Amino acid sequence: MAMVNCLIDGIKVEVAEGTSILNAAKLANVKVPTLCYHPDLTPWAACGICVVKMAGSPKMIRACATPAEEGRNYITQDAELTKTRTTVLEMILADHPDDCLTCGRSGNCELQTIASDFGIREQPFEKNAPRMPKDESTTSIVLNPEKCIKCGRCAIVCQDLQGVYALEFIGRGEHTQLKPAADVLLEDSPCIKCGQCSAHCPVGAIYEKDETKQAIRALANPDLHVVVQMAPAVRVAIGEAFGVEPGTILTGQIYAAMRRLGFDKVFDTNFAADLTIMEEGTEFIHRFTEAKDQLPLITSCCPAWVDYMEKYANDLIPNFSTCKSPMQMEGAMIKTYYAEKMGIDPKTIYSVAIMPCTAKKFEIGSCSDMSSAIGEAQDTDLVLTTRELARMIKQAGIDFVNLPEEEVDPLLGTYAGAATIFGVTGGVMEAALRTAVTVMTGEKLPKVEFEATRGMDGVKTAKLNVKGTEVNIAIAHGMVNIETVLNEVREAKKNGTKTPYDFIEVMACRGGCIGGGGQPTGATDEVRAKRTAGIYNDDEKSVIRCSHDNPDVQAAYKDFLGEPNSHKAHELLHREYIKRPVYNK
Amino acid sequence: MADEKLLPMSEGLVAFITEWKKKPGNLIMVLHKVQEEYGYIAGEVAIEVSRMLEVPLAKIYGVATFYHLFTLKKPGKNKIAVCMGTACYLKGAQDLLDELDTILSCKAGEKTADDMFSVAGVRCIGCCGLAPVMTINGKVFGNVKREQLPDLLAPFQNAK
Ligand code: SF4
Ligand code: SF4
Numbered sequence: 190m191a192m193v194n195c196l197i198d199g200i201k202v203e204v205a206e207g208t209s210i211l212n213a214a215k216l217a218n219v220k221v222p223t224l225c226y227h228p229d230l231t232p233w234a235a236c237g238i239c240v241v242k243m244a245g246s247p248k249m250i251r252a253c254a255t256p257a258e259e260g261r262n263y264i265t266q267d268a269e270l271t272k273t274r275t276t277v278l279e280m281i282l283a284d285h286p287d288d289c290l291t292c293g294r295s296g297n298c299e300l301q302t303i304a305s306d307f308g309i310r311e312q313p314f315e316k317n318a319p320r321m322p323k324d325e326s327t328t329s330i331v332l333n334p335e336k337c338i339k340c341g342r343c344a345i346v347c348q349d350l351q352g353v354y355a356l357e358f359i360g361r362g363e364h365t366q367l368k369p370a371a372d373v374l375l376e377d378s379p380c381i382k383c384g385q386c387s388a389h390c391p392v393g394a395i396y397e398k399d400e401t402k403q404a405i406r407a408l409a410n411p412d413l414h415v416v417v418q419m420a421p422a423v424r425v426a427i428g429e430a431f432g433v434e435p436g437t438i439l440t441g442q443i444y445a446a447m448r449r450l451g452f453d454k455v456f457d458t459n460f461a462a463d464l465t466i467m468e469e470g471t472e473f474i475h476r477f478t479e480a481k482d483q484l485p486l487i488t489s490c491c492p493a494w495v496d497y498m499e500k501y502a503n504d505l506i507p508n509f510s511t512c513k514s515p516m517q518m519e520g521a522m523i524k525t526y527y528a529e530k531m532g533i534d535p536k537t538i539y540s541v542a543i544m545p546c547t548a549k550k551f552e553i554g555s556c557s558d559m560s561s562a563i564g565e566a567q568d569t570d571l572v573l574t575t576r577e578l579a580r581m582i583k584q585a586g587i588d589f590v591n592l593p594e595e596e597v598d599p600l601l602g603t604y605a606g607a608a609t610i611f612g613v614t615g616g617v618m619e620a621a622l623r624t625a626v627t628v629m630t631g632e633k634l635p636k637v638e639f640e641a642t643r644g645m646d647g648v649k650t651a652k653l654n655v656k657g658t659e660v661n662i663a664i665a666h667g668m669v670n671i672e673t674v675l676n677e678v679r680e681a682k683k684n685g686t687k688t689p690y691d692f693i694e695v696m697a698c699r700g701g702c703i704g705g706g707g708q709p710t711g712a713t714d715e716v717r718a719k720r721t722a723g724i725y726n727d728d729e730k731s732v733i734r735c736s737h738d739n740p741d742v743q744a745a746y747k748d749f750l751g752e753p754n755s756h757k758a759h760e761l762l763h764r765e766y767i768k769r770p771v772y773n774k
Numbered sequence: 775m776a777d778e779k780l781l782p783m784s785e786g787l788v789a790f791i792t793e794w795k796k797k798p799g800n801l802i803m804v805l806h807k808v809q810e811e812y813g814y815i816a817g818e819v820a821i822e823v824s825r826m827l828e829v830p831l832a833k834i835y836g837v838a839t840f841y842h843l844f845t846l847k848k849p850g851k852n853k854i855a856v857c858m859g860t861a862c863y864l865k866g867a868q869d870l871l872d873e874l875d876t877i878l879s880c881k882a883g884e885k886t887a888d889d890m891f892s893v894a895g896v897r898c899i900g901c902c903g904l905a906p907v908m909t910i911n912g913k914v915f916g917n918v919k920r921e922q923l924p925d926l927l928a929p930f931q932n933a934k
């Protein structure tokens with residue numbers, strides 16, 4: 190790799206060719222201020238706050254988008270640069286409302302932080318922050334254009350990382366708004382509710398729909414039996430909201446905090462992840478051995494991906510696994526199996542799910558199959574994101590990090606290591622392979638890890654040799670990466686040739702759910718790597734590694750469901766899909 | 775949108791889009807053509823262009839709302855443009871817009887309730903010697919005084 194030597198304020202640094210001045214400066218322990226830049230995205234230099242100079246030249250250049258050049262000496266701070274940056278900031282603040290106190294991002298807003306670092310105490314420019322209506326049309330995210338600083342991150346995430354094109358710069362100059370085309374609201378746009386825009390927005394202009402009040406109200410209602418479940422990815426990320434290192438596993442502390450918040454029963458979505466493997470693994474083996482024309486089997490546990498597929502890839506509906514997501518399986522089991530076992534009237538159960546995901550808020554009411562346990566009532570009543578749970582814990586004054594660890598409640602809580610890895614890209618595939626290969630070969634796996642499924646490449650493919658039979662798999666994460674895989678499948682269908690893949694896993698978010706749109710903000714690949722390591726640690730320290738060895742799952746089949754893919758399982762744990770238009774108009 | 779008739783795309787337009795489909799910079803060219811043909815870029819046409827060019831609808835709206843040249847709303851029957859170039863501005867172009875608003879109840883960028891007129895402030899149209907300048911349906915009127923406006927508008931108000 191060609192290297193470049195340059196100076197940052199006189200300090201020598203060596204970086205790979207093409208490295209931006211911004212990143213070179215980090216090696217010299219300088220953090221140039223940024224607003225529009227995000228390490229996930231190609232820089233497009235919109236805001237101008239990151240200006241630096243070259244020694245001997247008065248010209249200001251944008252550090253985020255300019256590669257460091259050989260032999261240069263870059264000046265990252267002097268009186269003139271500070272003045273320019275301050276002016277940029279003051280101009281942004283002139284267009285920004287001053288209601289930090291009631292803003293969802295107060296305390297971790299990038300604009301607030303920079304304004305604080307710069308010691309802004311006055312606003313010299315005329316205030317121009319008109320009131321504007323919010324877009325609250327979806328059940329997942331809220332757009333508040335008043336707060337938007339037009340950095341463009343959301344649109345670039347939505348287009349370049351997710352390939353959805355729900356958001357775009359509409360209009361010009363000071364009238365620019367980041368919103369869907371054709372004057373429609375998000376709900377009628379192509380938006381798949383992944384929430385990646387909200388995870389990347391530097392300010393409080395796009396955020397999760399806050400439903401903590403509903404949870405608190407339910408917890409205060411003595412007539413309700415309030416049950417909670419938590420997704421795999423929550424346990425390795427929630428700590429960040431309390432200043433703990435990403436990837437720290439806080440499962441026991443979360444169970445304890447949930448009990449203190451007043452939940453009557455604490456379950457774990459991981460149980461249902463094991464259940465999903467039993468159902469989906471069986472589905473795969475059936476298609477692979479007896480119905481090859483129905484291959485590839487495509488995973489369906491990510492609701493943003495399901496929404497994308499129903500809009501953009503509904504030609505492949507027959508290839509979709511009919512399995513519900515683990516959250517919805519758990520939800521259905523809570524209001525049937527658990528209610529029955531405990532002799533509780535399921536109508537009095539209020540079922541809450543803690544998810545790393547904004548799309549999950551949409552999923553629970555997305556079609557009639559989401560109400561399978563008791564009549565029209567939803568199987569899951571409320572979804573809170575990791576961020577919302579963290580707020581509830583703080584509001585209650587719980588010293589979260591120092592809580593003594595507690596155990597999950599039995600029946601729908603115990604899980605295998607295979608379940609926890611659902612939280613990362615490749616994890617569902619790996620978990621499914623652990624069980625499917627065991628069943629297909631009739632032998633215990635010598636090694637449960639499948640390395641080919643791991644890592645951050647947008648598309649991972651592998652050929653597995655299962656006792657002489659070839660199994661081809663593909664894994665995609667970051668919604669934009671799926672199209673190439675789907676097109677290969679479509680091409681084979683068109684030509685009547687053998688499918689290139691037998692089993693495909695898709696997760697909408699980069700890195701999988703650990704990088705979900707409802708996780709603590711500030712995720713970068715560095716943070717994702719730590720959360721991922723936390724997930725694999727959780728798996729390694731599990732005594733039980735494979736879903737089919739989970740004793741509570743075995744009991745659920747024996748006492749309630751019968752066999753995997755049984756009639757009862759189909760009623761409660763499986764679903765159908767519909768074609769949806771890209772624009773609802 | 776219910777009361778608007780579906781806009782059929784002319785053969786010429788379809789041929790034009792097909793011809794430009796693979797060329798770089800095609801979106802702006804195609805939108806120009808659409809604007810020329812209909813006088814604005816209608817939602818249905820944008821959707822059709824999106825389908826034909828395989829460009830996301832969001833991108834089309836991004837471009838169409840960024841450039842002054844494009845309008846997304848159907849213009850009035852008669853199009854009034856008031857030059858807002860420096861010369862015209864100094865000679866009272868804003869007064870003309872204000873007066874038009876008084877007479878027609880229609881601000882720049884809008885159209886009248888009866889769809890008879892739309893009013894726009896436009897960039898310099900290159901007749902600075904005649905400032906202030908306005909055009910009605912492309913016909914240029916120079917040295918316009920606000921008192922003259924009722925007379926200038928009269929023939930268009932009656933024309934059906
Ligand atoms: S939620 Fe996802 S699809 Fe919807 S606007 Fe945000 S990034 Fe785009
Ligand atoms: S909504 Fe947020 S991410 Fe999008 S442009 Fe505005 S400030 Fe930036």
Ligand code: SF4
Pocket residue numbers: 382383490491492493494545546547548549696697698701702703704705706707
């Ligand atoms: S990858 Fe996970 S967090 Fe992201 S949208 Fe899908 S289910 Fe939600």
Ligand code: FES
Pocket residue numbers: 222223224225226233234235236237238239240251252253254
């Ligand atoms: S951070 Fe470099 S221009 Fe915005």
